[in-house]
Amino acid sequence: MQRLILMRHAKTEPWNEGIDDFSRALTPQGHEDAARMAQEIVDLGWSPERILVSSARRARETCSEVAKVVTGEKVRPMEALYLTGVRGLTDAVAMNDGAKVLMLIGHNPGLHDFALNILREGGSKNHADALRLNEKFPTSCAALFEMEQDGAFVPANFRLAHVLRAKDFRSVNLG
Numbered sequence: 735m736q737r738l739i740l741m742r743h744a745k746t747e748p749w750n751e752g753i754d755d756f757s758r759a760l761t762p763q764g765h766e767d768a769a770r771m772a773q774e775i776v777d778l779g780w781s782p783e784r785i786l787v788s789s790a791r792r793a794r795e796t797c798s799e800v801a802k803v804v805t806g807e808k809v810r811p812m813e814a815l816y817l818t819g820v821r822g823l824t825d826a827v828a829m830n831d832g833a834k835v836l837m838l839i840g841h842n843p844g845l846h847d848f849a850l851n852i853l854r855e856g857g858s859k860n861h862a863d864a865l866r867l868n869e870k871f872p873t874s875c876a877a878l879f880e881m882e883q884d885g886a887f888v889p890a891n892f893r894l895a896h897v898l899r900a901k902d903f904r905s906v907n908l909g
Contacts, residue, residue, distance in 0.1 A: 735831040736884045738892060739775060739782055740849050741839045741876040743792040744768040744799070744900070756816065760795045767874040767900035768799035774898050776803055780878055782837035784808045786826055788815035793839050796874075800839070807837075815840045823848040824889070831887040846871035851889060852879055858894035866897045874900035 744764035749755055760768065775781070781804045787797040789811045797809060810830065814822055815838070823844055830836060838845075849867055856879070858864035867877055879892040 735827075735833060735836050735887055736881060737780060737835040737895075738827065738852075738879045738887070739780060739835070739837040739876055740845055740879070741771065741796070741800075741837060742842060742845050742871055742873055743788070743790070743796040743839060744771075745873045746792040756790050758790075758792050760792055760799075764792070764873065765795070765799055767904075768796045769803060770903050771874050771876055771898060771900050772800040772803035774903060775800075775876060775878070778878070778896065780835060781805065782807050782835045783833035784810065784830060784835075785837045785839060786810050786812055786815060786830055787839040788817075788841060789813045790816050790841065793841065797839050800837070808833075817841050817844065819844045820848045820851050824851075824887075828887045834884055842871055849877045849879075849894075852892050853894050855890040856881075856892040856894070860894070860896070863894055863897040866899070867894060872899060872901070 744767045745761050746758045785807050787793050876898045878896040880895045881891040
C-alpha cells in the first residue's frame with residue numbers, strides 16, 4: 735500500500751428513541767457531502783482500489799455515495815469496524831494492505847485517534863493540515879496519508895498529505 739484514505743461517515747440523522755445508533759441514516763446534506771468529498775479525493779488522483787467500510791448504515795450509505803464517483807473499487811463491509819479503536823483499525827488496514835490506495839470509512843472517536851496515531855508516528859507534509867487534523871475529525875472529513883514506496887502498513891512510514899472537510903467545499907459551490 736502506498737496511500738491510505740481515512741474518511742468519517744457523512745452527517746446523520748440525530749439519535750433518538752426508536753432509532754438505534756447502528757441504523758442511523760444519512761441526512762440529505764450527508765449524501766451531498768459524501769459525494770462531494772469523493773469527487774475531491776478523485777480529483778486529487780486518490781481513487782481507492784479497495785474500500786473497507788463499517789457495516790453501520792451511515793457508513794454504508796457514505797460508501798455508496800463514494801462508490802458512485804470512484805471506479806474499480808472493491809468494497810469490503812466489516813462489522814469489526816463499527817466503533818472500533820486504534821488497534822482494530824490498525825489490524826483491518828494491515829490485513830488489507832494489498833491495494834495501492836486503500837480507503838477506510840468509519841466512525842469517531844476511533845477513526846480520529848487512528849489518524850492522530852499515524853500523524854504522530856509518520857508526520858505531515860503540511861503543517862496546516864496537521865493542525866486541522868489535531869483539532870477535530872468532523873463528519874465527511876478525509877485524511878489522506880501516503881508513503882514514498884509501496885509496502886506493508888507501518889504507521890511510521892506514512893505522512894499526512896491532505897485533510898479535506900466537506901464544509902470547506904460547501905461555500906465554494908453556493909455562489
